[in-house]
Amino acid sequence: MTADKPLRADAQRNREALLAKAREVFDAGDFFDLRFDDFARLAGVGTGTLYRHFPTREALAEAVYHGEVATLCDRARRLQATLPAAEALAAFLRGMVDHIHAHQGLARTLATLMADRSGALAEGSRALEQAVTDLVATAVRDGAVRDDVDAGAVMMALHGISAAHDRPDWRAEADDVITLVLDGLRRPL
Amino acid sequence: MTADKPLRADAQRNREALLAKAREVFDAGDFFDLRFDDFARLAGVGTGTLYRHFPTREALAEAVYHGEVATLCDRARRLQATLPAAEALAAFLRGMVDHIHAHQGLARTLATLMADRSGALAEGSRALEQAVTDLVATAVRDGAVRDDVDAGAVMMALHGISAAHDRPDWRAEADDVITLVLDGLRRPL
DNA sequence: CAAAATATGGAGGTCATCTCCATTTGTCAA
DNA sequence: TTGACAAATGGAGATGACCTCCATATTTTG
Numbered sequence: 001m002t003a004d005k006p007l008r009a010d011a012q013r014n015r016e017a018l019l020a021k022a023r024e025v026f027d028a029g030d031f032f033d034l035r036f037d038d039f040a041r042l043a044g045v046g047t048g049t050l051y052r053h054f055p056t057r058e059a060l061a062e063a064v065y066h067g068e069v070a071t072l073c074d075r076a077r078r079l080q081a082t083l084p085a086a087e088a089l090a091a092f093l094r095g096m097v098d099h100i101h102a103h104q105g106l107a108r109t110l111a112t113l114m115a116d117r118s119g120a121l122a123e124g125s126r127a128l129e130q131a132v133t134d135l136v137a138t139a140v141r142d143g144a145v146r147d148d149v150d151a152g153a154v155m156m157a158l159h160g161i162s163a164a165h166d167r168p169d170w171r172a173e174a175d176d177v178i179t180l181v182l183d184g185l186r187r188p189l
Numbered sequence: 190m191t192a193d194k195p196l197r198a199d200a201q202r203n204r205e206a207l208l209a210k211a212r213e214v215f216d217a218g219d220f221f222d223l224r225f226d227d228f229a230r231l232a233g234v235g236t237g238t239l240y241r242h243f244p245t246r247e248a249l250a251e252a253v254y255h256g257e258v259a260t261l262c263d264r265a266r267r268l269q270a271t272l273p274a275a276e277a278l279a280a281f282l283r284g285m286v287d288h289i290h291a292h293q294g295l296a297r298t299l300a301t302l303m304a305d306r307s308g309a310l311a312e313g314s315r316a317l318e319q320a321v322t323d324l325v326a327t328a329v330r331d332g333a334v335r336d337d338v339d340a341g342a343v344m345m346a347l348h349g350i351s352a353a354h355d356r357p358d359w360r361a362e363a364d365d366v367i368t369l370v371l372d373g374l375r376r377p378l
Numbered sequence: 379c380a381a382a383a384t385a386t387g388g389a390g391g392t393c394a395t396c397t398c399c400a401t402t403t404g405t406c407a408a
Numbered sequence: 409t410t411g412a413c414a415a416a417t418g419g420a421g422a423t424g425a426c427c428t429c430c431a432t433a434t435t436t437t438g
Binding site: 196197199200203226229234235236237238239241 | 383384385386387388
């Protein structure tokens with residue numbers, strides 16, 4: 001699944017160009033004011049090429065999203081290897097908020113596109129979800145976190161954070177959500 | 190703002206017809222497979238009429254959403270009047286999950302449409318947010334809930350719940366999120 | 379009841395999306 | 409290197425959804 005087909009050199013180059021430009025435009029938040037065809041020009045390829053590589057806006061978003069997820073998963077692994085479980089989890093969640101905050105436009109664009117059609121991102125987040133599940137499971141094993149709540153709930157909360165991009169006081173509220181989740185997890189009730 | 194203009198009788202009728210059909214189609218989840226023009230026919234009016242009443246899909250969604258919000262706010266008020274603050278809050282949040290669960294398709298459709306363009310729903314949710322803020326504030330005054338976390342965080346969590354509609358184990362996870370939020374709120378740390 | 383005001387509906391213009399294929403570019407064997 | 413085959417390109421044009429416009433119909437008002 002990583003190396004589907006040995007892409008030809010120029011195809012590879014174009015694909016990169018498209019992804020690079022996509023990240024740029026996503027981040028600037030200008031993606032929706034842009035005709036998809038024009039985006040092709042902007043990236044320096046023809047429309048045909050754009051559509052061959054990414055049949056829809058969503059497909060393009062998914063590809064970009066993959067990169068993001070990979071980065072985050074790396075972070076998760078590194079934290080898990082160097083910190084006690086509970087701290088790793090906390091650090092990861094806090095870090096997520098930082099990350100999203102640092103890439104507002106991108107997060108917003110991805111959230112919007114993903115909402116459009118179900119599961120488009122579900123596939124892409126699988127890895128992220130696995131990382132979160134691992135973090136929680138380890139913390140549970142350590143006895144630092146209750147065991148009667150599924151890690152999926154944490155994913156849901158994260159989903160809420162990134163989906164609620166347009167709230168005026170986003171940063172503070174996002175931090176509060178993490179606080180609630182972490183404190184809620186701690187209490188075995 | 191409630192009675193902008195005394196609408197003519199037939200206009201009123203058409204508007205109702207559109208809203209009724211919209212609720213129906215939203216709930217069935219078929220809204221996105223439908224050309225907006227065709228939706229007009231389905232509701233028994235011409236395209237012009239549809240567009241005059243609701244210039245965009247989002248406008249239509251917002252109108253439907255208003256009804257939902259009103260229902261929920263009523264519930265909030267009734268709970269607040271009859272239960273101790275903490276219980277009212279808990280009951281309301283649990284009830285939200287029930288409500289969303291009972292109107293899956295509608296919630297999904299609304300979430301998708303709202304994600305599309307910022308603040309479209311922000312305006313509509315104002316009342317809902319106020320209700321939640323009141324519930325939380327009362328509970329804080331009762332000393333049942335910590336005071337260092339904004340009610341906005343609860344809204345964000347709710348947002349996550351309704352936005353994450355396509356998760357296979359939605360119901361259980363949604364309940365878990367509420368559990369986390371409630372337990373997190375309880376702990377003054 | 380006539381005139382004024384308001385609302386209707388659907389034909390047709392506009393414009394983004396996507397397809398298609400003649401041409402170009404890259405690859406590989408000899 | 410070169411020829412031949414495969415892979416990829418790009419942009420012109422078909423397609424179809426969205427929205428506007430206005431001649432006609434309906435309601436209200438005096």
